[in-house]
Amino acid sequence: xxxxxxxxxxxxxxxxxxxxxxxxxxxxxxxxxxxxxxAAVFYEALRKGLGVYFAAIVDPDALAAIxxxxxxxxxxxxxxxxxxxxxxxxxxxxxxxxxxVLITLIDLPFAVSPVIAGLIYVLLFGAQGWLGPWLAxxxxxxxxxxPGIVLxxxxxxFPFIARELIPLMQxxxxxxxxxxLVLGASGWQTFWRITLPNIKWGLLYGVVLCTAxxxxxxxxxxxxxxxxxGATNTLPLQVEILYNEYQFAAAFAVASLLxxxxxxxxxxxxxxxxxxxxxxxxxxxxxxxx
Amino acid sequence: MQFRLKQRSVLPGFNLALGYTLLxxxxxxxxxxxxxxxxxxxLSWTEFWTIVTxxxxxxxxQLTFGASFIAAMINTSAGxxxxxxxxxxxxxxKRLVDAMVDLPFALPTAVAGIALTALYAGNxxxxxxxxLIGIKIAFTPLGVIVALVFISMPFVIRTVQPxxxxxxxxxxxxxxCLGATRWQTFRWIIFPALRPALLTxxxxxxxxxxxxxxxxxxxxxxxxxxxxxxxLLIVTKLEQYDYRGATAIAVVMLVISFMxxxxxxxxxxxxxxxxxx
Numbered sequence: 031x032x033x034x035x036x037x038x039x040x041x042x043x044x045x046x047x048x049x050x051x052x053x054x055x056x057x058x059x060x061x062x063x064x065x066x067x068x069a070a071v072f073y074e075a076l077r078k079g080l081g082v083y084f085a086a087i088v089d090p091d092a093l094a095a096i097x098x099x100x101x102x103x104x105x106x107x108x109x110x111x112x113x114x115x116x117x118x119x120x121x122x123x124x125x126x127x128x129x130x131v132l133i134t135l136i137d138l139p140f141a142v143s144p145v146i147a148g149l150i151y152v153l154l155f156g157a158q159g160w161l162g163p164w165l166a167x168x169x170x171x172x173x174x175x176x177p178g179i180v181l182x183x184x185x186x187x188f189p190f191i192a193r194e195l196i197p198l199m200q201x202x203x204x205x206x207x208x209x210x211l212v213l214g215a216s217g218w219q220t221f222w223r224i225t226l227p228n229i230k231w232g233l234l235y236g237v238v239l240c241t242a243x244x245x246x247x248x249x250x251x252x253x254x255x256x257x258x259x260g261a262t263n264t265l266p267l268q269v270e271i272l273y274n275e276y277q278f279a280a281a282f283a284v285a286s287l288l289x290x291x292x293x294x295x296x297x298x299x300x301x302x303x304x305x306x307x308x309x310x311x312x313x314x315x316x317x318x319x320x
Numbered sequence: 321m322q323f324r325l326k327q328r329s330v331l332p333g334f335n336l337a338l339g340y341t342l343l344x345x346x347x348x349x350x351x352x353x354x355x356x357x358x359x360x361x362x363l364s365w366t367e368f369w370t371i372v373t374x375x376x377x378x379x380x381x382q383l384t385f386g387a388s389f390i391a392a393m394i395n396t397s398a399g400x401x402x403x404x405x406x407x408x409x410x411x412x413x414k415r416l417v418d419a420m421v422d423l424p425f426a427l428p429t430a431v432a433g434i435a436l437t438a439l440y441a442g443n444x445x446x447x448x449x450x451x452l453i454g455i456k457i458a459f460t461p462l463g464v465i466v467a468l469v470f471i472s473m474p475f476v477i478r479t480v481q482p483x484x485x486x487x488x489x490x491x492x493x494x495x496x497c498l499g500a501t502r503w504q505t506f507r508w509i510i511f512p513a514l515r516p517a518l519l520t521x522x523x524x525x526x527x528x529x530x531x532x533x534x535x536x537x538x539x540x541x542x543x544x545x546x547x548x549x550x551x552l553l554i555v556t557k558l559e560q561y562d563y564r565g566a567t568a569i570a571v572v573m574l575v576i577s578f579m580x581x582x583x584x585x586x587x588x589x590x591x592x593x594x595x596x597x
Contacts, residue, residue, distance in 0.1 A: 042489065042492045042493050042496050042502075042505075043408070043502075044502055045502075049409055052401055052404065052405050052409070053405050053409055053411050055398075055401055056398075056401050056402045056405040056406075056417075057417075059398045059401075059402065060402065060417060060420075060421075062446065063466075063469055063470050063473060064420060064421075064423060064424070064470070064473065065420070066439055066445060066446065067432065067435040067436050067439055067470065068420075068423065068427075068435070070435045070438045070439045070444075070445070071431060071434075071435045074435075074438050109344075112340075113340070113341065113344045113345075116336075116337040116338075116340045116341050116344075117337070117341040117345075119333060119337040120334060120337040120338040120341055123329070123331050123334075124325060124329055124331070124334050124338075125325070125326040125327055125329075126323050126324060126325050126326055126334075126338070127323060127324050127326060128323055129323075130585070132323065132341070134581065134582070134585055135345060135349070135350070136345070137581060137585075138349055138353070138578075138581070139349060140527075140581075141527060141531075141577040141578060141580065141581040142353070142531065142574065142577060143530070143531025143532075143533065143551050143554075143570075143573055143577070144531065144533055144534070144551075145531070145533045145551040145552075145554050145555055145570075146356065146531070146551075146554065146570045146573060146574060149356065149554060149558060149566060149567065149570050150352040150353055150355050150356050151352060152558065152563070153352075153355040153356060153359050153563065153567065154351075154352055154355050156563070158563060159355075160355065181348075184348055185348055185349065185352065188345075188348055188349060204329075204331060207331055208330055208331070211330050211331065211332075212330070217331075217332035217333055220331075221333075239425070239426075242425075242426045245428070246426075246427065246428025246429070246430075246431070247428070248428055248429050248430040248533070248534035249429070249533035249534050249551065252533075252534075252555075253555060253558060265428075266428045266429075266430040266431070266534070267430075269428075269430050269431060269434065270430055273434050273538065278438075281434060282434065282435075282438075285428075285430070285431040285434060285435070288427070288428045288431050289427060289431055291426075292423060292426035292427040292428070292431075293423075293426075295426045296419050296420065296422055296423060296426055297419075299419070299422065300415075300419045
């Protein structure tokens with residue numbers, strides 16, 4: 031074994047002893063803080079048997095929570111998708127003044143605590159808020175109702191798709207679009223035929239991230255939801271309610287649904303990265319042939 | 321502030337794209353955020369200052385910032401080792417580990433909170449072992465640190481990994497040829513190249529930690545003055561319909577978060593410049 035390592039390799043790498051130690055340290059840390067918590071979700075969910083597990087999931091309140099969570103994602107993701115593409119088009123394809131200010135502003139929701147994201151909507155739409163009296167007069171309910179939950183979700187997931195697309199489109203430059211336009215394509219044709227195919231993997235990844243966060247948001251949604259069972263409870267809030275009522279197995283059963291969702295997201299992400307690598311490799315091979 | 325084009329472009333859609341971006345951002349982010357700042361103008365300076373410096377609030381800052389700092393430090397050290405191992409070595413299951421590192425970003429914080437509580441409570445798998453040597457984690461400030469370590473784990477790993485991948489092997493070979501030991505090469509060649517990424521990752525993790533709510537409230541025990549984080553205090557005040565109090569504390573947090581965001585941007589600019597040089 032030792033004989034296969036050349037002197038230069040030994041000089042620019044660590045002795046096997048150190049390698050094993052570092053790999054061991056990394057794995058112990060990840061086990062304590064990542065893998066065991068993951069295992070604990072499924073262990074606790076199934077501890078009382080499959081009967082309790084499925085009963086918790088087909089409970090009417092849980093089903094209502096699933097529907098509301100899906101609704102939030104179905105509204106928030108397309109809204110932020112259109113915004114992400116528009117913002118990335120402006121930032122990546124043009125040079126304009128105050129561009130760095132715009133990029134910083136897009137990041138703002140990342141810097142804001144989810145609790146504060148909920149609070150600002152309470153200040154806007156609450157009974158004592160700016161729009162509260164007007165909304166009450168017109169019998170429109172936003173706070174402690176579905177629109178408030180959707181708005182809070184949109185706020186929290188606002189930067190995800192734009193953040194994925196901006197660096198990607200900046201790297202790709204504008205030559206291909208310029209060529210298409212010079213050859214007579216219209217603006218929309220250029221976008222659909224040139225830009226969109228180029229950014230599809232990054233776009234898909236942004237959508238995946240945005241969906242995961244939209245379905246899993248807890249802090250912001252908890253502030254604006256009012257916790258009305260069967261009406262304004264999303265899945266994460268349902269987990270909290272069951273947990274606080276000491277229905278641990280049921281809480282972990284609902285939590286396991288969200289965990290499976292998270293694992294699917296990670297699998298999709300790995301797949302997308304693998305795809306992107308394949309495309310890059312194919313492009314490099316093409317270049318090599320010519 | 322003016323968003324004017326610096327040079328003409330043949331590409332269409334600048335006005336439409338930028339206009340829509342600004343309109344949507346204004347409606348969703350800027351107007352609602354300004355509501356918090358405008359709400360605090362209901363208060364005089366002294367009232368504001370009294371609210372944000374009561375002993376209970378000060379204790380919550382201490383816990384929030386202290387625990388966030390410790391968690392970000394832990395993740396910076398562990399993140400460097402994990403990124404190093406993932407880039408430089410091969411071991412069975414490496415691809416799986418690499419994919420799983422992002423789990424804290426994908427897993428809802430409430431789920432993380434109850435899972436960590438089950439694990440680190442006195443009757444849990446890890447908490448049970450630690451209880452034998454007299455260490456309590458769940459329902460103490462240590463629990464807050466554990467939750468924050470979990471939710472901010474990927475930041476340092478994901479900022480250091482690409483930099484480590486791009487490091488040129490020639491530099492290390494040159495150092496070795498000139499007689500440097502492996503440790504000297506790491507200390508004087510590799511580590512300085514990683515420093516901007518480590519700092520960025522640390523700041524990102526720290527910024528994420530101070531705002532965290534969902535995972536912490538399950539494991540912390542939430543005792544006022546002992547294990548109550550600032551975001552929880554905001555929620556408590558909201559539930560008591562003390563909107564002014566909640567908003568005053570929120571504004572303090574917002575100002576600190578914005579300063580961190582600026583710092584992150586500066587750090588990234590710095591590391592890009594180093595990268596280009």
